[in-house]
Amino acid sequence: MQNYNLINIAIYAVIIIGFAVITVLLSALVGPKAKSNEKLSPYECGVEPVGNARFSFPVKYYVIALMFLIFDVEVVFMYPWAIIVRALGAFGMYEMGVFIFIVLVGFVYAWKKGAFEWE
Amino acid sequence: MHFDLNYSAILPQIIIGVTLFISATIDAFSSARKWPVGIITLFGIGAGISSAVYLWGSNIVSFSQMVSLDEFSLLLFITVMIAGFITVLVSLKYVDDMEPDGGHFYLLLLSSLLGMMFLVSATNLIVIVLGLELMSLSIYPLVGFTRDRQISLEGAMKYLILGAIATAFLLYGIALIYSVLGTTNLYTIARILSTAQHMTGNLVMMAGVAFILIGFSFKVALVPFHAWTPDAYQGAPAPITGFMAAAVKAASFGAIIKVVIIVLQSFHVPVAEALWWLSAVTMFTGNIIAVMQKNVKRMLAYSSIAHAGYVVVGLVSGTAFGMSSAVFYLLSYTFTITGSFAIITYLEKNDGTGSELSDFSGLAKEHPILSLIMAVFMLSLAGIPPTAGFMAKLYVFSAAIKSGYIGLAIFGILTSVISLYYYLRIVYAMYFEESEGRTDTPVPAGIAAGVFIALWGVIQLGILPSDIMNFAMQSIQSLIH
Numbered sequence: 131m132q133n134y135n136l137i138n139i140a141i142y143a144v145i146i147i148g149f150a151v152i153t154v155l156l157s158a159l160v161g162p163k164a165k166s167n168e169k170l171s172p173y174e175c176g177v178e179p180v181g182n183a184r185f186s187f188p189v190k191y192y193v194i195a196l197m198f199l200i201f202d203v204e205v206v207f208m209y210p211w212a213i214i215v216r217a218l219g220a221f222g223m224y225e226m227g228v229f230i231f232i233v234l235v236g237f238v239y240a241w242k243k244g245a246f247e248w249e
Numbered sequence: 250m251h252f253d254l255n256y257s258a259i260l261p262q263i264i265i266g267v268t269l270f271i272s273a274t275i276d277a278f279s280s281a282r283k284w285p286v287g288i289i290t291l292f293g294i295g296a297g298i299s300s301a302v303y304l305w306g307s308n309i310v311s312f313s314q315m316v317s318l319d320e321f322s323l324l325l326f327i328t329v330m331i332a333g334f335i336t337v338l339v340s341l342k343y344v345d346d347m348e349p350d351g352g353h354f355y356l357l358l359l360s361s362l363l364g365m366m367f368l369v370s371a372t373n374l375i376v377i378v379l380g381l382e383l384m385s386l387s388i389y390p391l392v393g394f395t396r397d398r399q400i401s402l403e404g405a406m407k408y409l410i411l412g413a414i415a416t417a418f419l420l421y422g423i424a425l426i427y428s429v430l431g432t433t434n435l436y437t438i439a440r441i442l443s444t445a446q447h448m449t450g451n452l453v454m455m456a457g458v459a460f461i462l463i464g465f466s467f468k469v470a471l472v473p474f475h476a477w478t479p480d481a482y483q484g485a486p487a488p489i490t491g492f493m494a495a496a497v498k499a500a501s502f503g504a505i506i507k508v509v510i511i512v513l514q515s516f517h518v519p520v521a522e523a524l525w526w527l528s529a530v531t532m533f534t535g536n537i538i539a540v541m542q543k544n545v546k547r548m549l550a551y552s553s554i555a556h557a558g559y560v561v562v563g564l565v566s567g568t569a570f571g572m573s574s575a576v577f578y579l580l581s582y583t584f585t586i587t588g589s590f591a592i593i594t595y596l597e598k599n600d601g602t603g604s605e606l607s608d609f610s611g612l613a614k615e616h617p618i619l620s621l622i623m624a625v626f627m628l629s630l631a632g633i634p635p636t637a638g639f640m641a642k643l644y645v646f647s648a649a650i651k652s653g654y655i656g657l658a659i660f661g662i663l664t665s666v667i668s669l670y671y672y673l674r675i676v677y678a679m680y681f682e683e684s685e686g687r688t689d690t691p692v693p694a695g696i697a698a699g700v701f702i703a704l705w706g707v708i709q710l711g712i713l714p715s716d717i718m719n720f721a722m723q724s725i726q727s728l729i730h
Contacts, residue, residue: 221252232270235270235273235274236273238274238277239273239274239276239277241277242277242278243277
């Protein structure tokens with residue numbers, strides 16, 4: 131059984147929380163306060179904020195992100211496989227074939243369901 | 250290079266997975282009506298059930314001790330696949346009525362089945378998490394399947410957020426256990442614990458076990474982790490509510506039973522006491538709140554909370570007989586609740602209404618057979634002989650009494666007397682109240698078939714329970730080496 135020294139983690143946690151609380155409190159107590167209209171705006175200089183930040187944007191972006199994930203994960207799995215493909219032999223080829231087939235079915239499904247049509 | 254890969258250890262999962270691919274391809278290339286996808290799904294699940302029956306008796310641990318195929322996992326495979334089969338039968342017409350392009354209903358259902366099967370066959374905590382997540386992530390969109398109903402989306406959102414918290418608890422518990430023992434393999438954990446008596450009372454280990462218990466309690470909706478259940482069950486499409494109550498519960502309980510039997514037998518923490526309280530509070534709260542419900546789906550949601558409490562009574566007793574009675578309870582509840590929700594599916598209208606108590610008024614005059622079957626299901630839920638629910642409650646409570654938990658057994662029986670009131674209120678509405686003019690449509694063939702399969706199960710388990718109980722005993726024996 132490993133016997134971890136949890137006191138280190140406890141000290142670490144106390145220091146982190148203390149640092150966060152103290153910096154926020156200090157700046158609130160010591161910092162100068164000038165509550166003019168200009169000071170209270172989100173950006174003192176730069177573009178004027180327009181509208182609400184929580185507006186809805188097209189769901190298509192989510193679909194694009196999902197499609198990216200499919201291909202990205204596929205490639206991530208293929209790198210380690212490519213390094214030991216000789217040692218794995220024919221078995222490794224079959225397994226990767228099955229894996230690519232699984233991803234391919236998802237790809238064809240998304241394609242036929244219109245995931246790549248922007249309109 | 251040597252690989253520990255025995256593909257027959259995951260044969261039922263492979264069948265469901267291949268069905269998923271075939272259904273996805275057909276869904277992608279087919280036109281607006283999606284019932285052919287459902288038919289393919291039915292054949293796939295049927296093949297899965299056959300393979301599980303064919304493999305009965307095998308005991309294979311493979312994939313570097315990640316999954317095991319034993320009688321325990323096979324019996325739970327059969328349970329969840331029966332729930333899936335009846336749900337797909339019931340949904341054949343429903344899906345086409347609700348969504349013009351709703352083939353993903355069957356695909357999500359298949360992938361959730363796949364997750365459940367990995368969940369109950371896992372012998373490694375990591376695989377348990379993977380199975381649980383695959384199951385949950387497929388169920389969330391199914392709850393929000395009818396996306397023009399606001400109540401449906403609300404239920405899905407609540408389920409998603411609380412489900413994520415549950416997973417966080419589970420993962421944190423696993424991390425704590427790993428930090429102490431350095432392994433996630435259930436059998437290795439059991440071996441270490443049985444030789445290391447000084448682990449008893451280790452606080453980190455206790456916290457890990459408690460977190461895992463809390464994570465699972467969310468999934469099976471034990472009080473006080475049940476807050477999402479009424480909204481998710483009421484908002485979900487009726488067939489999916491039945492599927493959640495039957496299969497999601499059965500699979501999650503399967504994982505709990507497995508962890509309790511393999512790991513906690515050798516780790517003397519007061520798990521039985523914790524389960525005792527959870528079960529008592531759950532039975533009481535679920536049944537009391539169900540009495541006040543006007544909506545039948547919401548009422549059955551609270552009733553399903555109460556039923557989870559009855560299953561836990563079997564776990565509390567801690568004997569092989571108690572565990573088998575819990576498995577038997579899961580199977581009997583699966584038949585009863587999928588059948589009840591098949592009938593509610595028929596009554597549910599396209600805008601999501603039609604499941605109020607008043608919608609059952611006078612049903613017996615227009616549909617005498619359907620009402621009779623609904624009455625049988627309600628009696629089974631209440632635990633009246635000769636139905637499956639009675640035998641299940643009998644086994645669970647007698648196991649509790651044999652282990653000396655007489656108080657809990659009496660308390661459970663008292664709460665089930667309370668439950669009689671609201672189950673019989675549905676029967677009363679069907680037979681003794683006047684109907685308020687219902688637009689009459691014929692019962693679709695799929696719903697009729699699903700209802701009859703469920704009825705067969707309820708009667709079979711109620712009249713000849715000993716065969717099934719023997720299977721349940723064998724399944725528990727296969728876990729105890």
